[in-house]
Amino acid sequence: MTIRVAHLYPEYLNIYADRGNIAVLTNRARWRGLALEVEPISLGDELRPGAHDLLYIGGGQDREQALIAPDLAARAGTIAEAVADGAAVLAVCGGYQLLGRFYRGRDGEELPGAGLFPLETEAGERRMIGDCLLECELEPGVRQTIAGFENHAGVTRLDEGAEPFGRVVAGFGNDGESGFEGARVASAVGTYLHGPLLPRNPWLADWLLARALEHAGESPELDPLPDDLEHQAQVVSAERARSRGGRS
Ligand code: GLN
Secondary structure, eight states: OEEEEEEESTTTSOGGGTHHHHHHHHHHHHTTTOEEEEEEEOTTOOOOTTOOSEEEEOOOOHHHHHHHHHHHHTTHHHHHHHHHTTOEEEEETHHHHHTSSEEEOTTSOEEEOOOOSSEEEEEEEEEEEEEEEEEEEEETTEEEEEEEEEEEEEEEEEOTTOOOSEEEEESOTTTSSSOEESEEETTEEEESOBSSSGGGOHHHHHHHHHHHHHHTTSOOOOOOOOOHHHHHHHHHHHHHHHHHOEEO
């Protein structure tokens, strides 16, 4: 069984070790006897409809975002179809912003987004940086925490009624005031948190793998892993977020 992953613009959107997220997905799949095949999809490459169980897009600076935004926006239909068909998506920071309707930078230039997430982002005056702790409920009644690190000037506003990825316990989140972080549409998750994100939040890696397996027509049941180190990493970084919070 092979889980097919599309890694969008890996040579442009790759800051803050976002590639570490791919390493976590690869290994957690391998430890369950599953293979993960990662196909880089960059400017001009074809994103074949239905060809991937999981799409990943990482973070990047405004300059890199500007280089890929029109190409990504042109894939809006394919991405929306993939999500409607049950494919999983993880979008981090700059990639998260560009899966909204638009990102308006400091210079006022508006980068088009792919419009998967019902939100808009504008660059603000301050940089929201620091450890961040969230409470998430991706499955009804199952509360989980996410510990990560955020670093963005973009202020993201969700449309009325849109579902955030989580609620901010410590840190800034989307805009520093709503208490919302990230966005979620079906099996697609967008978030500002990197660090990278998945090594210290293995439950999220497994949730994404399970959704990808379902998309591939397989059972989403994954054997549990010991996760001692991963758990310790989460505890340490959650404590840091609680004691220091975010700093502008
Ligand atoms: N445009 C982004 C910002 O708001 C880039 C964020 C990122 O990917 N670190 O700062």
